Amino acid sequence: MARFKLLPLVLSLLLLTGCWDQRQFKNVKLVLAAGVDAADEGKVESTVVITNVQSSSEGPGAEQTQIVSAAGHSPLDTRTHIDQKISKRFDQSKLHVLLLGEELAKKDIYAYLDMFYRDPKSNLHAQLAVVGGTVKDALSLSVSGEPRISEYITGMLTGERRSTHMPNTNIQLICSELLEPGQDFVLPYLTVNQEESILEYRGLALFSGQSYSGSYLPSEKAVLFLLMKGIRGADAQMTRKVGGDDHPDVNDFITVDVKEIHRKLSFDTHGSLPKVEIKLKMEADVLEYPPNHLQSAKKIKELEKQIEKDLTKEAKEILGQLQEVNSDALGLGRRLQAYHPKAWKKLNWNEVYADIEINPSITFEIQSHGITN
Amino acid sequence: MARTENKKISRRQFFFIIIQTQIGVGVLSLPFDLHQAAKQDGWISFVLAGLCIQLLIVAMWLTARQFPDDDLISFLPKLFGNAIGKLLSSAYYLYFVCVCVLILVLFGRMLHLWILPNTPFWVLAILLAFTCLYLISSGLLVMARIYTFVSILLVIIFLLLVSALPDIQLVYLLPVGQTPIPQLVKGAQAAVLAMLGYISFFYLYPHTKGTPAERLKTMSYANLFVILFYLFVVFVSFTYFSTSEITFVPQPVLYLLKAIELHVISRVDLFLLSMWIVSVATSFSTYLFMASKGLTDMFHSKKPSRFAVFSTTLIVVASLIVGIDEQPIDSFTQFVTHVSMVFSNVIPLFLMLYTVSIYRFIRRKRHGKV
């Protein structure tokens, strides 16, 4: 076996022949934020934000951003056109944010995400968002105090996620919902405010099948929607009117933070169309209630009842909107398939979804009210 | 005598050799294959396959028990006489070479797809094959030591997969039991391909310390471990990906880690892939070891290194001929699956029946004459 002693050496010599797959980090143009818009004649227009950094011996140097866009037949076709406008080639494997233009999102978005799913180098945890207006405008904003648009948007979305205004989404996470029948998804909906030169979070864009339905759930309702979905961020704050008359006053409002939720879905498949019941039990802390009557159990009960009524009404509105645009963002269909496979097979879920009966019932409980009464 | 006893591997090492041989190239794509065949009930097929393998192990043990000092290549001639024995041995040699080639091309394909799209396949093939040659040239004992050591990587793979647990949805496993039996059996076939390697029992059995019953117990524990490990992998992939999504991703295990970002590092899949290379190397080494040892024993040679080098070169050349394009690999995989059914399942069963009935009878008669 003595002859094998030098085998490692010979093997290492083999490697000196070349380095085929080298991709030097210093040679790429880094793209941290990108987006796609719909263009004329069925084309797409991609916009990328290239971050250039100057090297310096003390810490990170000055940054410059370069915003380039080009139209083409497909996202990768636009890539070729963009490369023709910049030095070297750009690289999306560290992409942080991918924005979809509103018009484009109304088409089948899988086609525009396909290149990300297929490429082994792509970054699947890039945040996704739908932009009202065009992506190009959104990415061209120069927000004061936020040198990098990608950081601005991710920071904003992270904040919204923590406050239970949007679910955790990225390219990969929506993929299951994109492809699975009986399950739809939502994406954050942003609009551009040109006057103040900022982006604004508006709510959740409702998707039906693989395309944007055109309507979004306003951010006030997003919290309740997510709680119904069983998702809760770091805190879930809701402000509701609990008294007074038609002239609202600050004293009429209560702000609560939902601490715990218990959700139960049940299906009644006896009829021709299944009936769905969503039972949601919430436990919350009071964060703000200027009238200060929280020492009596009776008053608390009263408040709870009022909030319950209010929330149930709101839940019905939300479900109504979902059914109206045929977006099963709560994933009811997949659950029906899982628990009642026979009933599922008989139905064409996409067609009947809008007509089924969904009853939300919400129980609300105040469990504490801060360090004052 | 004391010296040969020292050269035997311990039962713990035996355990690790078996699991390292069984867990190999298939682990990344097993959930996909199962899903192809049996949808979300794939895990049932898998458990079925595991139980069948357990039965096969008992069958192999019944055979091996009759030949405490011989491995497959040396007891085949004793069972069937020289001519048929030699023929079967050569067939087994070719079978092992085929499995090695399959491992090599699947390995090359995986790296080509995931990290090294431009590196020529021959570099990777030579690198893996000759690293393994270096490993097997040190003998079974050193192999056992290394297999034991690298098993720590399985723990790391397990922990990486645990990091995906927050994103799983159990509802994707439901409804249970909707798949018809024939498809379950088809799934079981795919599972057996991923768990191949139990045939090494015939080679390791005579070189392991302990009573026959103890060795059977260790082997069964190893099989149980492999089943549980794979089940966990299948479980995570099935619940992370939705039922229709998993049909798009042939390597679900890698794909799901690709989407996970840890705070210190992103793209966990690249680390998993790197660790997977070690698992592939261990499976490959075991087959290479069996092939070259078989060849050496067939020629009763004292120079095992010559046969090891020959086998390695043969495997590399064959794998280069097969190449790493999709079509030839698929048909080659089909071929090896069918051949494996014969060599890893049918023949061991037949050997068991032959040994416990006819061979015992013949031997008793022979002893009676003497």
Next chain:
Amino acid sequence: MKPFKSLRQKPKEQKQKTERNTTSLQENITYFVEAFHRSDDLKLRILEEGRAVLFYLESLADQAKIQNEFFKPYMKMDDQEVMKFSSGKKVHDRKEIIKLLLKGHSAFAIDGSADMLLFNTTSAFNRSVEEPDNEKVVRGSHEGFIDNLMININLIRKRIENENLVVTFEKLGKLTNTKVALVYLDGVANPQLVDKVKTRLKDISVDFIISPGFIEEFIEDHAYSPFPQMINTERPDKTVANLMEGRVAVLSEGSSTCLMAPATFFAFYQSPDDYNSRWFTGTFIRLIRLFSFIIAIGLPAFYISIVGFHFEVIPKDLVIPVKSSINEIAYPPIIEALVMVIIIELIREAGIRLPTPVGQTIGIVGGLVIGDAIVRAGLVSNFMIIVVALTAIASFVVPSNEMSTTLRLLTFPLIILSATLGFVGIVFGMLLLLIHLSRMESFGTPYFAPLAPLHVKDLKDTFIRLPLFKMNTRPKNAKPIKGKTQATSREWRRDGKNRK
């Protein structure tokens, strides 16, 4: 191979018959003067008007001793009594006399007698027993071996007062005749191991042995491996601890280094300091050291494969800092790494050879000035400096100097592998390294024990250090014949209330 065969055979001189002195003083003295090739330091002192001669090697003999041993009693005697010195030794074999002269003895020859009287007048030039510079400890013994074999053995015997401690001498080097001592503890050391070391020592047939480094290369198992295979120390306490584990020590005259076999990889990561501090601290320091092993060989390779192949791996908050640091570097990362590693090696090597104050200056000039300037010049990036500096520091953490050099050497192949194939290259490099380590055996002990093969019980003193009273069995590495080291030492804890 034939021309070399003669070299392998034992030299013929040894078989020659002894040469006897004649009775003629003239002839005898001429013989010795010629034997030493008229070397000028062979001092002849003619006494008794030419009828007697005292001669010795001036460079080896101690003048004061000659005065005491020879001249003082000589003055009081008359001629006939001269040959009855009590302290002298009568020798007539010329070879023997030469050997003794070479040790510093003085010979007294008188006309008409074939016998010569030899007095031990060896001058003792010794360093005092000091703490070895390269193996300092914070707490514990501060003694170190010196260049005198007998004193070294004395230092060991002082620590093991046991009749089972065996010392056997061996003469090595055909021309230098260096005295080499083999020390082991009978009843603990495995006899097969002792035999193995003895035969290998006896087999050495070279002209000269200067230091144990020579011996090591002749008797180790795998001469083509970069890893050291014998433990190398200048500390008596470390030697004793290893003897107690059943190892065999080899010391040689004229060197303060002690070699011990068999060695395992992890033995190079142990330091006496571990046992002088509390076991929590000891464990922590050990883990840090082993972690440093991974950094020392893998970190540059890992970094290169990240910036050269898989930059997707960089977490998102670090993307911009890394990018800005390497953006305008002229060379590919592999060149950067090689430049930096070589600079560090240059600084280190330059620092060793110079006197301490100058050495420090070199360190400052090299480390600070070059480091800063090279970044400003855009040759090497900030991150690469961090990586390579960390690697260098990590390699110096190893208590053993040989192992530390080996680690720095191993960085290079891994750098090349990672620059060709990225992570895949690193995995193959590590795998080859692991196979190599597991293949190796040092005097019959697996080198990578207790990890491969796995001895769970022995992990108590490799990765971690359990309290001493838990270490009831000797590590299996040296295959000692007596396993248990202690009965329960803390019996008083068992029922603490009843006893005091």
